[in-house]
Amino acid sequence: MNGYIAGASRSLKAPATRSGTAIPRRTPRSLMQIHDFRNLVDQELLWRALKHHPLYHDLASELRSLTIEEKTGPNVGVEMDENRRATLYIHPIIRPCERDRFILYHELGHLADRIDPGFGYRHQDRMRLTAYQERNFLELWNVYIDARLNQHGLFCLPREGQSAFVIDGRRYVLPKNDVNTYLLEAITNLTQRGMYRPGSLVTTIWNNPHRQLSFDDLLDPVR
Numbered sequence: 746m747n748g749y750i751a752g753a754s755r756s757l758k759a760p761a762t763r764s765g766t767a768i769p770r771r772t773p774r775s776l777m778q779i780h781d782f783r784n785l786v787d788q789e790l791l792w793r794a795l796k797h798h799p800l801y802h803d804l805a806s807e808l809r810s811l812t813i814e815e816k817t818g819p820n821v822g823v824e825m826d827e828n829r830r831a832t833l834y835i836h837p838i839i840r841p842c843e844r845d846r847f848i849l850y851h852e853l854g855h856l857a858d859r860i861d862p863g864f865g866y867r868h869q870d871r872m873r874l875t876a877y878q879e880r881n882f883l884e885l886w887n888v889y890i891d892a893r894l895n896q897h898g899l900f901c902l903p904r905e906g907q908s909a910f911v912i913d914g915r916r917y918v919l920p921k922n923d924v925n926t927y928l929l930e931a932i933t934n935l936t937q938r939g940m941y942r943p944g945s946l947v948t949t950i951w952n953n954p955h956r957q958l959s960f961d962d963l964l965d966p967v968r
């Protein structure tokens with residue numbers, strides 16, 4: 746579902762000349778087509794991320810097409826079909842800040858792992874997970890992607906905001922711009938969705954970005 750709201754392009758800060766053009770861009774160096782009908786993402790950043798992603802050297806040459814849609818809900822960031830036609834759901838990134846760049850690299854990181862034969866992604870197995878298992882799987886996968894992006898200097902926490910946690914009956918309010926809050930958030934989410942003591946797993950993934958994990962390494966702990 747794309748959930749695109751007609752007229753939403755008006756909220757973009759893009760110059761009038763850039764909005765509303767529906768020309769699929771084609772590059773001479775790859776067969777991949779980028780469909781960004783609303784000009785949601787800065788082209789230069791997108792192309793750099795596709796050609797030089799730290800988790801997969803040349804994503805652009807592996808994808809048939811990439812369609813950019815505006816993200817309207819909190820859930821999916823990226824999808825890909827069996828023909829490697831991918832759809833990225835993202836907020837408008839017109840003048841990219843560090844956080845924007847990180848979010849783009851993060852979402853493409855899911856595609857990078859799916860394409861990497863060493864990761865061993867199996868969509869059918871993922872489809873068999875319950876809703877909670879799926880969210881836990883995604884939580885672990887996100888940490889694994891972020892740990893490696895952090896290693897490459899691309900991870901970026903939100904600049905402001907706070908998160909509240911209740912741990913062993915005590916309430917904590919912590920700033921979002923702290924990596925401990927980020928990790929605690931993941932651990933709390935996993936615990937609330939039924940995983941038993943995920944703390945050491947999450948911190949081990951975060952602290953060992955060099956250690957290559959597979960799809961099964963992330964799937965087994967959530968089942």
Ligand SMILES: [Zn+2]
Pocket residue numbers: 822851852855887
């Ligand atoms: Zn993600």
